[in-house]
Amino acid sequence: xxxxxxxxxxxxxxxxxxxxxxxxxxxxxxxxxxxxxxxxxxxxxxxxxxxxxxxxxxxxxxxxxxxxxxxxxxxxxxxxxxxxxxxxxxxxxxxxxxxxxxxxxxxxxxxxxxxxxxxxxxxxxxxxxxxxxxxxxxxxxxxxxxxxxxxxxxxxxxxxxxxxxxxxxxxxxxxxxxxxxxxxxxxxxxxxxxxxxxxxxxxxxxxxxxxxxxxxxxxxxxxxxxxxxxxxxxxxxxxxxxxxxxxxxxxxxxxxxxxxxxxxxxxxxxxxxxxxxxxxxxxxxxxxxxxxxxxxxxxxxxxxxxxxxxxxxxxxxxxxxxxx
Amino acid sequence: xxxxxxxxxxxxxxxxxxxxxxxxxxxxxxxxxxxxxxxxxxxxxxxxxxxxxxxxxxxxxxxxxxxxxxxxxxxxxxxxxxxxxxxxxxxxxxxxxxxxxxxxxxxxxxxxxxxxxxxxxxxxxxxxxxxxxxxxxxxxxxxxxxxxxxxxxxxxxxxxxxxxxxxxxxxxxxxxxxxxxxxxxxxxxxxxxxxxxxxxxxxxxxxxxxxxxxxxxxxxxxxxxxxxxxxxxxxxxxxxxxxxxxxxxxxxxxxxxxxxxxxxxxxxxxxxxxxxxxxxxxxxxxxxxxxxxxxxxxxxxxxxxxxxxxxxxxxxxxxxxxxx
Numbered sequence: 001x002x003x004x005x006x007x008x009x010x011x012x013x014x015x016x017x018x019x020x021x022x023x024x025x026x027x028x029x030x031x032x033x034x035x036x037x038x039x040x041x042x043x044x045x046x047x048x049x050x051x052x053x054x055x056x057x058x059x060x061x062x063x064x065x066x067x068x069x070x071x072x073x074x075x076x077x078x079x080x081x082x083x084x085x086x087x088x089x090x091x092x093x094x095x096x097x098x099x100x101x102x103x104x105x106x107x108x109x110x111x112x113x114x115x116x117x118x119x120x121x122x123x124x125x126x127x128x129x130x131x132x133x134x135x136x137x138x139x140x141x142x143x144x145x146x147x148x149x150x151x152x153x154x155x156x157x158x159x160x161x162x163x164x165x166x167x168x169x170x171x172x173x174x175x176x177x178x179x180x181x182x183x184x185x186x187x188x189x190x191x192x193x194x195x196x197x198x199x200x201x202x203x204x205x206x207x208x209x210x211x212x213x214x215x216x217x218x219x220x221x222x223x224x225x226x227x228x229x230x231x232x233x234x235x236x237x238x239x240x241x242x243x244x245x246x247x248x249x250x251x252x253x254x255x256x257x258x259x260x261x262x263x264x265x266x267x268x269x270x271x272x273x274x275x276x277x278x279x280x281x282x283x284x285x286x287x288x289x290x291x292x293x294x295x296x297x298x299x300x301x302x303x304x305x306x307x308x309x310x311x312x313x314x315x316x317x318x319x320x321x322x323x324x
Numbered sequence: 325x326x327x328x329x330x331x332x333x334x335x336x337x338x339x340x341x342x343x344x345x346x347x348x349x350x351x352x353x354x355x356x357x358x359x360x361x362x363x364x365x366x367x368x369x370x371x372x373x374x375x376x377x378x379x380x381x382x383x384x385x386x387x388x389x390x391x392x393x394x395x396x397x398x399x400x401x402x403x404x405x406x407x408x409x410x411x412x413x414x415x416x417x418x419x420x421x422x423x424x425x426x427x428x429x430x431x432x433x434x435x436x437x438x439x440x441x442x443x444x445x446x447x448x449x450x451x452x453x454x455x456x457x458x459x460x461x462x463x464x465x466x467x468x469x470x471x472x473x474x475x476x477x478x479x480x481x482x483x484x485x486x487x488x489x490x491x492x493x494x495x496x497x498x499x500x501x502x503x504x505x506x507x508x509x510x511x512x513x514x515x516x517x518x519x520x521x522x523x524x525x526x527x528x529x530x531x532x533x534x535x536x537x538x539x540x541x542x543x544x545x546x547x548x549x550x551x552x553x554x555x556x557x558x559x560x561x562x563x564x565x566x567x568x569x570x571x572x573x574x575x576x577x578x579x580x581x582x583x584x585x586x587x588x589x590x591x592x593x594x595x596x597x598x599x600x601x602x603x604x605x606x607x608x609x610x611x612x613x614x615x616x617x618x619x620x621x622x623x624x625x626x627x628x629x630x631x632x633x634x635x636x637x638x639x640x641x642x643x644x645x646x647x648x
Contacts, residue, residue, distance in 0.1 A: 257600035311459035
């Protein structure tokens, strides 16, 4: 059995609990939290400990699955965890990946540990599609569309506006853009042409809805460059119709092998639950990290470095007999 | 520069010529044929040699790309080539892969060479989707649909019928089955429910078309278990409308992370030219085999064993900086 620890119990930590509980070759030693231990009740009934107790578990956990956020949590903490543990995380600030990689790789190699960074679906499975598709169809162009799905960052941005009680924002790929890309046009698409943003907002009583709508639509970076629609709804309606953290998207590569022949490659995900699926991906990579560590590997790996067979729950060296 | 040799110049060999000619890091030493050397004129202008001359090229070719057929050619010849060369092939007789693997792996290890077998899109890219999707969504069900596309085997089977001058057979996935799978139903689908077969046949003058149609539709294994339609057309129409070796398909995994949440993962290919795309995949894996051989690897690999970064035309250890 592979012994894992789960650090953090938000949406993603909950997803990892559910995924590890389903995996027959994985045993969860416990969930580690910075909150009061008694306040955390994992859906799977796992033991809960304070993160301060982690040093006591050195040697008793094969892989720590880190479920903190990329903005501040992972950059501040992973370097510390990887000194004592093999780790898997979902660091997703694309621009800062090289810096994050270099820092952790050095520490992991010094300490004889192994980490997988930026695991999930983007970065993660979508990145795998980009490198695979780009390598087998070099004369082409890549497109990544996200959605329809809930963007936590955009939802949070709306919630910070005065007079907003609650909000959910969906990123929606534009049908016309998808059609042009799938038609092999290889168009240059602006930000506005690729995605629109749909907002469901619960306003406080007596709030100025026109002002809220204007503030959303003009918010730089988040909304100003997009076609944005704003719907004011009740808290009940939000809970009833917009409580799933659905997401997904598609990576499309369109290109030519010769002037006459076009080829279209697509990988798409349609997810009812972004955190549950991401938790399931992290769990498969925890298995891979365990196996690679047993083979003597140290340092930091990404999805580009890890052979697919190591994700497979059964004997990795037998996978080709049935799945190839 | 990676020096490759190409063995065989049929549709696939032509595809590999085109793909290697486009790759900036690959140089083709020559095409090796069993036919009269003068009769083979590669589209890329490559040198042509007899396969009998191959031993002279030992040490001068980094990877041999084998473009023979899986039925008799590869099983009879790869074992001989892999004694002296690193190889890449597209062996696609799924049931015989374990036996083929074991035989070649032993010879390659004894001779210090490295081979990649069963490279292409199925087996190949579709196999990668099956193992990846199955690992990250373990509670689910896999479906592979092929087409719409030309099946050479089925086209050949029709051509062997008395009175048939020429024929092209398309394998067509059934829309209703695709819809049910994508809807998350996880249905049990019979062979007939998944695909239909559409045949375009040029009959000889005075041939009994009713008999030909009956023979096609009742042919065991190839057609009897499918809904088959037969269209009789002229040779001109066949040349004009059915000369592309188009193909493709989709791997779908539909499953659940919890009772409430379903996830749908899909990888699809829409190919104008099956052999040109397959040639491009073989070329990317020739690059990977070269790199792994340089790292000291020997034996036989499949797509499950080879990290994606080794396919990437640029520096594999830098890929994560831009593609992740």
